[in-house]
Amino acid sequence: MEDLQTLFSPRSVALVGIPRTFKIGTLFLMALKDQGFPGPIYPVNPNATEIEGLRAYPCVADLPDPVDMVIVMVPRTRVMDVLEDCARKKVKSVILYTSGYGESGEREGLDEQERLKEIARKGGFRLLGPNCMGVHSSSAGLAFFPEMPRESGSVGLISQSGSLCNLLMKAFEPRKLFFRHAVSYGNGCDVDLPELLEWMGRQPDIRLICAYTEGVRDGRALARAMESIAGRKPLIMWKVGRTAAGQRAAASHTGSLSGDEELWKALFQQHGVLDVSDLEEMMDLVMAMHYLPWEGEGRIVLVSGPGGPVVSAADAAERWGLTMASLEEGTRERLKAILPATGTSYRNPVDVGLSASFALNLYLDTLQALTEDRNVDAIVVLGGGISDETNQVYKDGLVRIRKGTDKPLIAVAYPGFAQLESWLEPLCGAGIPVYPTPERALRAYARMKQFIDFRDHRAGVKTLKSA
Amino acid sequence: MEDLQTLFSPRSVALVGIPRTFKIGTLFLMALKDQGFPGPIYPVNPNATEIEGLRAYPCVADLPDPVDMVIVMVPRTRVMDVLEDCARKKVKSVILYTSGYGESGEREGLDEQERLKEIARKGGFRLLGPNCMGVHSSSAGLAFFPEMPRESGSVGLISQSGSLCNLLMKAFEPRKLFFRHAVSYGNGCDVDLPELLEWMGRQPDIRLICAYTEGVRDGRALARAMESIAGRKPLIMWKVGRTAAGQRAAASHTGSLSGDEELWKALFQQHGVLDVSDLEEMMDLVMAMHYLPWEGEGRIVLVSGPGGPVVSAADAAERWGLTMASLEEGTRERLKAILPATGTSYRNPVDVGLSASFALNLYLDTLQALTEDRNVDAIVVLGGGISDETNQVYKDGLVRIRKGTDKPLIAVAYPGFAQLESWLEPLCGAGIPVYPTPERALRAYARMKQFIDFRDHRAGVKTLKSA
Numbered sequence: 001m002e003d004l005q006t007l008f009s010p011r012s013v014a015l016v017g018i019p020r021t022f023k024i025g026t027l028f029l030m031a032l033k034d035q036g037f038p039g040p041i042y043p044v045n046p047n048a049t050e051i052e053g054l055r056a057y058p059c060v061a062d063l064p065d066p067v068d069m070v071i072v073m074v075p076r077t078r079v080m081d082v083l084e085d086c087a088r089k090k091v092k093s094v095i096l097y098t099s100g101y102g103e104s105g106e107r108e109g110l111d112e113q114e115r116l117k118e119i120a121r122k123g124g125f126r127l128l129g130p131n132c133m134g135v136h137s138s139s140a141g142l143a144f145f146p147e148m149p150r151e152s153g154s155v156g157l158i159s160q161s162g163s164l165c166n167l168l169m170k171a172f173e174p175r176k177l178f179f180r181h182a183v184s185y186g187n188g189c190d191v192d193l194p195e196l197l198e199w200m201g202r203q204p205d206i207r208l209i210c211a212y213t214e215g216v217r218d219g220r221a222l223a224r225a226m227e228s229i230a231g232r233k234p235l236i237m238w239k240v241g242r243t244a245a246g247q248r249a250a251a252s253h254t255g256s257l258s259g260d261e262e263l264w265k266a267l268f269q270q271h272g273v274l275d276v277s278d279l280e281e282m283m284d285l286v287m288a289m290h291y292l293p294w295e296g297e298g299r300i301v302l303v304s305g306p307g308g309p310v311v312s313a314a315d316a317a318e319r320w321g322l323t324m325a326s327l328e329e330g331t332r333e334r335l336k337a338i339l340p341a342t343g344t345s346y347r348n349p350v351d352v353g354l355s356a357s358f359a360l361n362l363y364l365d366t367l368q369a370l371t372e373d374r375n376v377d378a379i380v381v382l383g384g385g386i387s388d389e390t391n392q393v394y395k396d397g398l399v400r401i402r403k404g405t406d407k408p409l410i411a412v413a414y415p416g417f418a419q420l421e422s423w424l425e426p427l428c429g430a431g432i433p434v435y436p437t438p439e440r441a442l443r444a445y446a447r448m449k450q451f452i453d454f455r456d457h458r459a460g461v462k463t464l465k466s467a
Numbered sequence: 468m469e470d471l472q473t474l475f476s477p478r479s480v481a482l483v484g485i486p487r488t489f490k491i492g493t494l495f496l497m498a499l500k501d502q503g504f505p506g507p508i509y510p511v512n513p514n515a516t517e518i519e520g521l522r523a524y525p526c527v528a529d530l531p532d533p534v535d536m537v538i539v540m541v542p543r544t545r546v547m548d549v550l551e552d553c554a555r556k557k558v559k560s561v562i563l564y565t566s567g568y569g570e571s572g573e574r575e576g577l578d579e580q581e582r583l584k585e586i587a588r589k590g591g592f593r594l595l596g597p598n599c600m601g602v603h604s605s606s607a608g609l610a611f612f613p614e615m616p617r618e619s620g621s622v623g624l625i626s627q628s629g630s631l632c633n634l635l636m637k638a639f640e641p642r643k644l645f646f647r648h649a650v651s652y653g654n655g656c657d658v659d660l661p662e663l664l665e666w667m668g669r670q671p672d673i674r675l676i677c678a679y680t681e682g683v684r685d686g687r688a689l690a691r692a693m694e695s696i697a698g699r700k701p702l703i704m705w706k707v708g709r710t711a712a713g714q715r716a717a718a719s720h721t722g723s724l725s726g727d728e729e730l731w732k733a734l735f736q737q738h739g740v741l742d743v744s745d746l747e748e749m750m751d752l753v754m755a756m757h758y759l760p761w762e763g764e765g766r767i768v769l770v771s772g773p774g775g776p777v778v779s780a781a782d783a784a785e786r787w788g789l790t791m792a793s794l795e796e797g798t799r800e801r802l803k804a805i806l807p808a809t810g811t812s813y814r815n816p817v818d819v820g821l822s823a824s825f826a827l828n829l830y831l832d833t834l835q836a837l838t839e840d841r842n843v844d845a846i847v848v849l850g851g852g853i854s855d856e857t858n859q860v861y862k863d864g865l866v867r868i869r870k871g872t873d874k875p876l877i878a879v880a881y882p883g884f885a886q887l888e889s890w891l892e893p894l895c896g897a898g899i900p901v902y903p904t905p906e907r908a909l910r911a912y913a914r915m916k917q918f919i920d921f922r923d924h925r926a927g928v929k930t931l932k933s934a
Contacts, residue, residue, distance in 0.1 A: 252818075
């Protein structure tokens with residue numbers, strides 16, 4: 001399986017079918033230059049001698065040196081010839097952007113897709129796609145588009161949809177959350193989800209894996225891949241095509257057979273896969289897994305100035321199987337000394353009262369006291385000031401408190417109260433995840449706890465077996 | 468019940484316990500001035516002769532004229548005397564901000580709350596609170612705080628929590644959605660949820676009602692109130708205290724008894740109440756009810772450039788009981804002429820392909836064609852340009868298309884693709900609600916459909932009975 005390595009860190013790349021003048025296809029070349037791809041880049045176009053300042057070649061056979069990776073974006077009628085050329089040139093991997101294969105729903109497209117795979121197998125190269133957007137890996141200088149994140153993180157992303165892969169990376173960027181490798185595998189005729197999962201599972205620099213999939217060919221291979229990472233690395237999976245309508249949509253998007261819903265559910269449960277069903281749920285959970293320690297009993301404390309939202313949050317906590325922490329007697333005494341006597345509550349949820357939006361130390365002293373409470377595993381705080389100035393005091397205070405404790409702090413930038421977008425960078429940068437509502441924060445925390453429990457249970461079973 | 472009217476449109480207001488120098492309490496006076504309250508405002512403070520440029524009076528008895536509404540924010544120990552003064556002065560309504568009553572959980576607070584109610588009943592005035600933030604009604608010049616929305620809309624808001632009431636108004640403002648009347652009723656010892664509901668149900672300028680509640684004293688009165696608006700005005704209700712943890716939180720917030728969960732569920736079902744469980748769900752649904760026509764069979768079409776998100780959306784549509792529209796043959800032909808042959812789909816979900824982010828007419832021509840399809844009840848579009856300039860073309864195009872059709876258009880500003888905040892004003896302003904994900908758009912649309920079905924079913928039953 002080592003041959004997947006060249007997909008994520010090729011030493012040289014050729015782009016076949018790159019437009020002579022600026023069109024969408026040009027972006028794929030600009031993307032490599034934008035990320036500073038360190039090796040040679042060969043534009044291939046029979047009608048050009050130079051593209052974007054690089055010498056162009058008429059065909060793959062004419063390339064002056066061996067090439068690791070070829071990105072193919074020629075029309076479908078010419079794909080077969082280019083792939084034969086790639087085989088002769090002994091390239092190691094091909095990324096095929098061209099679409100119109102399995103997802104067309106027509107016999108011809110399906111047959112051709114089968115033949116692509118055969119050429120790849122016989123030619124000794126790996127084929128990613130067709131109908132995909134390839135690989136993004138800043139550390140290797142690969143990107144989907146120009147102006148994509150340049151930082152490299154510890155998350156692995158596998159997405160059948162190319163544009164979703166791209167959108168997820170952009171949505172994560174303001175959350176200071178970056179991907180080590182991201183791959184869009186489209187119709188997955190050769191390199192498919194199971195192999196990608198297993199490969200990412202073996203990369204020491206990937207801590208957690210996110211996947212978006214519409215279906216898979218080889219269910220057994222998928223089960224094996226899940227088993228290989230189960231309890232070791234969290235796998236957050238957004239599986240679509242779960243209803244008749246979704247299955248039809250998936251078939252025309254990537255030609256996927258979505259498979260039996262019950263089977264998928266069983267797979268997820270058996271391997272502790274964290275099943276999500278939209279982008280927000282995925283984003284929320286990745287943030288929790290990235291920023292919070294994978295430990296604790298899930299005893300949370302809620303802190304708020306506005307009272308209403310945390311009553312609802314207490315409901316959410318219980319619904320999600322979390323425990324509302326019982327504060328230590330000493331903490332309650334401390335809160336009594338910090339907070340006004342009326343319009344506040346020294347119990348969980350802690351209500352710091354209306355005046356805390358003016359006197360920010362009511363929030364901050366309360367949080368400091370709670371970080372020292374041994375009955376608390378995590379603190380969710382819904383607060384802020386009434387002006388830019390007081391908001392700055394609040395945010396700075398949260399960062400300072402977070403620095404002085406190992407206890408996870410989770411901030412809520414509630415609609416009407418705080419501007420989520422402007423809180424992300426300073427808080428996420430300090431290791432404090434930010435959510436728009438306490439309900440979403442708690443859902444994410446509870447799902448993380450689910451991974452912890454699965455992992456610990458599995459470790460316990462293993463220990464028992466070995467005893 | 469006419470006496471509630473003075474709560475929402477008093478001709479004069481006195482503020483008792485207003486601070487002499489600037490403190491939080493001052494904001495409540497500034498709020499009235501900020502909204503241009505048209506009648507006389509009387510600050511009452513025995514230690515001041517003038518507050519914020521207005522002549523101050525030592526006590527209620529000394530006020531020169533009859534007073535409709537008195538807002539009371541004195542410490543709890545002085546409340547009883549002030550209320551007796553109000554009775555003697557024959558005021559019509561009192562809003563009591565002071566807290567420390569039923570929600571304290573202590574005998575003394577509970578007893579005092581009962582006595583407050585007695586004074587109000589005997590004194591012939593209505594009492595809102597204690598532990599509340601009063602009334603916001605721009606048309607009457609009433610507000611919770613300064614710098615609140617000044618526009619008046621067609622939504623009624625009843626919230627037990629004052630700060631939540633305030634936050635909801637602020638969260639709705641960028642969505643161009645305004646409230647006719649908003650009321651925070653706190654512990655609700657006299658004026659309680661059922662009466663407020665019924666009153667709002669009778670206001671011709673209120674089209675839909677939102678409520679946040681932690682519990683209610685008189686379940687029968689609530690059932691009657693719900694019955695009085697059932698099928699006539701949508702009621703969106705966020706009921707909290709639905710778990711043991713939430714019930715404890717509600718008790719210490721407003722002293723509410725949350726009541727039996729099953730009973731609430733039955734009430735909701737019987738009266739077609741739209742039950743929501745967090746601020747986002749409430750906001751999403753209010754947007755749908757406000758911007759979309761209350762009709763149609765719920766046949767939706769999804770349009771997108773990025774393919775992945777709409778496969779998931781198709782799942783969501785089916786899960787929420789909506790129908791994916793079957794496009795007319797003529798529409799499919801039109802789409803075939805508009806869109807490129809590969810990387811697109813002419814069926815629902817309609818995939819306009821990657822290049823639509825550059826060539827915005829691919830989106831706009833597609834949408835135009837879909838507005839004319841008789842099999843389509845609503846269009847959900849996930850799109851945008853790749854730059855500020857192309858985004859502007861896209862937004863302008865959506866507004867133009869919306870103007871030329873009765874068909875509802877729903878925009879998705881997907882994370883990583885579009886800036887939700889900057890889309891709200893231009894699109895909502897043109898009657899196009901905006902959601903961050905298609906899943907949330909569809910959930911809101913489906914809940915709206917639920918109201919339509921309930922209303923029509925009820926009308927059908929009535930027709931049958933009268934036949």
